[in-house]
Amino acid sequence: MLTSTVCAAVSAAGLGIAALTAYRKRFLAATRIAAFSLFPIGLVLTGVIDWLTDIVFKPSVWAGFGVLALSAVLFTIGRVVERRRGIGSRKERKERKAAAAARPDAVAPAASVPSLGAGHTAAQPAAKAKGKGGAPKDDFSDIEAILKKHGI
Template structure:
């Protein structure tokens, strides 16, 4: 009841200020002031003010907010302690898991290609590359040229 009276008084005062502003030929400002001054009485008429005052002035509601805050603080403290101790999902646990699993699914798949005639046991000859049939030194592109010719490109 008291909040409804206060809101009605605020709205009446705002409409009075809007009328004075309109009298001074500042119609745009007067319209804005009138719009803002109608908000409190509109909130009273819709029942929002009674709902808000019911929340604000009930001790059980504040106790509920206090319990929610306490729950949040306890949760954050447990997370901080878990990180400091090295609990679930810690850096130490991730390192241990990485050490136990294999490096790759197919380790040979990531090995570099050694060409058709060489194996890992036979390293390439150092120095000049052996010339091919055309007399040019054999380089890495000859394999690519052979593949392209095979596919007709």
């Protein structure tokens, strides 16, 4: 009820300003002012103002907006993490595996190399294998692949 009164007062004031502007023979500006001043009373008559006040003054509506905002934030965080890790969709992962399988001389991407755990390096398993009596078959294959890639 109060919002309807305020909107009616704003519209009346706007129409008064439009009348003064028309009196000064600025009819185009007066027409624009009249159009803007009729907008609040039109919103009251259509019921939009009552709907908006119901939204603004209900705590459950604000809780709903909070849940929607949380949902949007979580979705955005998930997409950012997905892009940083280069995970992609299943289809994209299959395409990358197929492309990697088609190039046997290519070096495996860092995401697909298994972790050796804390304190271990790639040189330690090779050194242990040499100490047992023989060099492993693919001892320097990854290094050779890198050198071939750079044309050395």
